[in-house]
Amino acid sequence: MVETGGEVQLSIGASFRHGVHPPELKQLTAQVKIRRLPFPAEVVLPLSQHTGKPARPVVRPGNRVERGDLIAEADGWVSSPVHASASGTVTDIGLSPHPDGTFKPAIRIAVEPWSGQIPRPRLVPAWEALTPKELIEAIRGAGVVGLGGAAFPTHVKLSPPKEKPIDHVIVNGCECEPYLTTDHRSMVEYPERVHLGVRIMMRCLGVGRVVIGVERNKPDAIEALERTRPADLDVTVMPLTVKYPQGAEKMLISAVTGREVPSGKLPMDVGVLVQNAASVATIAEVFETGLPLIERIVTVTGLGVRRPSNLIVPVGTRLGDLLEACGGLTDDAREIVFGGPMMGASQADLDTPLTKGTTGVVVLAAHEVREQASYPCIHCGHCLDACPVFLNPQHLGKLAGVGRYDEMVAHHLNDCMLCGSCSYVCPSNIPLSQQFAAAKMALRQRKPAA
């Protein structure tokens, strides 16, 4: 009922202040069943697929690996191992295009043709019998990271310091980015997995209560989660207002609990852990199949792709192979974005592999890409009304334009999460969010020298 255009939203749900309403455009894939991508001829697995230190390779070129084998181990606590997503031979460990736009070390595997891709026989841990510590260790060993984009290692989140106990787990099923339906389809097709993942997380943290926050534009996901909810589980499915960026951690926490994460602090500082819905389902999968995180659900969509799909894709599949499986590009395809159109990153190379954190691939058609010049700021103040963390993007933009980055920090640049709401509303077309990203990058690079 509420779906499609999403313009008429009379029902009021929990939400946050400010934010924007970009067109949702999810109808391309919202009702498309998830299918499995055939194994490509080659997979490329970057060693850095997560927040934290890159993994250390444990294979050498020429080694034969089975699907699910460890190929790179975690380097330290805030790091995550990488596993082979297909059986084959390691051909090379070297630089490869990375979704962040740079070249980064990656392990290349030539996938065995005609292989059954059957993983080695393995023990599937019975999670009921494990202690929280063992559970977290198993999740760490499986290379589970957040699948919502930032790819923060899940085991780190599940091990908060003692002085910061978690009393609230929020499952993030908002998926407020336009176009993407990865979490949506996961919740509709695998609601039991979400609930099992919730159960395991509750065990890890000793938390009694969990809230699953879902935007109101996904009534079928809400219905599926309600229908499959086990009677003994204290899980609330909370419908939320459709507004961008509802799925941003701090916004979601404010909508669900009314708590405000202090500036510069983490959700755990207010006793909350947020995990995205697809990641929660992945935790369950680890204990269902015994397999590590080697594949994920990805939405390939946009008006520039012939057959928009929701796919189960081996991590490391190259962009070109993925697009081919979706019927290829249309004639007016113009730009390919990893992630959603608000926060995603444009890709320049069809050899770029999908990583654990790639939520979707959006191919924008020519008429969707604005190539207009930007005009001077006219101080309309619309960006101030859009910013969900109450910054003054207008002033920050002015400072960014003249390279006064240190002053930007004084104006709370670090609170900016680059959600893109300010750029979206700017009538002068000023690329504010992009300028802030550049400023952050410049400051990061400057720091070690100073």
Next chain:
Amino acid sequence: MWNVVGSLVPILATATWFFGPSALLVTAGATLGAVVTEAAWGKPGAWRDGSAMITGILLGLCLPAGMPMWMAFVGGVFGIGFGKLLFGGLGQNVFNPALLGRAFLQAAFPVAITTWPAVEGVRWWSLRGPNLALPLMGNGIDAATMATPLGLMKFEHVTSPLASLAIGSEGGSLGETSAIVILICGGYLALRQYLNWRIPASILITVAALAGLLHLMDAARFPSAPFMLFSGGLLLGAVFMATDMVTSPVTNRGAWIFGIGIGLLVVLIRIWGGLPEGVMYAILIMNALVPSLNRLTQPKVFGAVRQKATA
């Protein structure tokens, strides 16, 4: 920008209804001055963005119908040249360029700018003054004139009927006469978010409250609140001049303070000042305070309150 230009068309049409071809001539003179200046000295192509055109039309609308075209032209040149380009062009100016142009005309041609042609008793197509006079030459046409409601109020203590103020059949500048049309156009702009409704709202509320209070104290000396709201350039200024995005605060709290300040100054000048009307100076004075208002009313960052409480 072009939406704002569009929203000025009904006001210009109303002005033409009351003042005939003179309304179009005066506005054309001011607009031409503004656009030509922007095209000559502005950034290449910047004159096409419509903002100079808005300045010109707005300047035209706050001039009397009998004004010679060349004077309006000079006002447009001054407004854009000194009010905008000197500061660095679009987005950089401190003062509203249209009002600055008008302030210049007020100083340069005090008689021409306070000669208010009559609305009734003239044929529609006749010129309401020496619109076509050559620069620096004497007046050619002797036209019927009348006083503005505020002038009548101030100097002769005569109050004009509210109905004619609302419709616009009273003396005054081109665009300031019809309250209803201004409110409709302003409502459209507010809905489309081309103006921050808080600015006109706070101006009008302040003026109404203050005038109402004074009227209660001494009804013979002070005019009523509705009269204050609907007369003179208050509505045109509150809706179209004060809301100029470049020269008004970016924060909503700043917008409230800005509007209240304008309201206070308008009442102050109208009642105790030497001039019958004070909207122009009130807005220009508050324009000067905008950078400070912006600095003082920075939004509170998400999560900042709690941090202070715990630290």
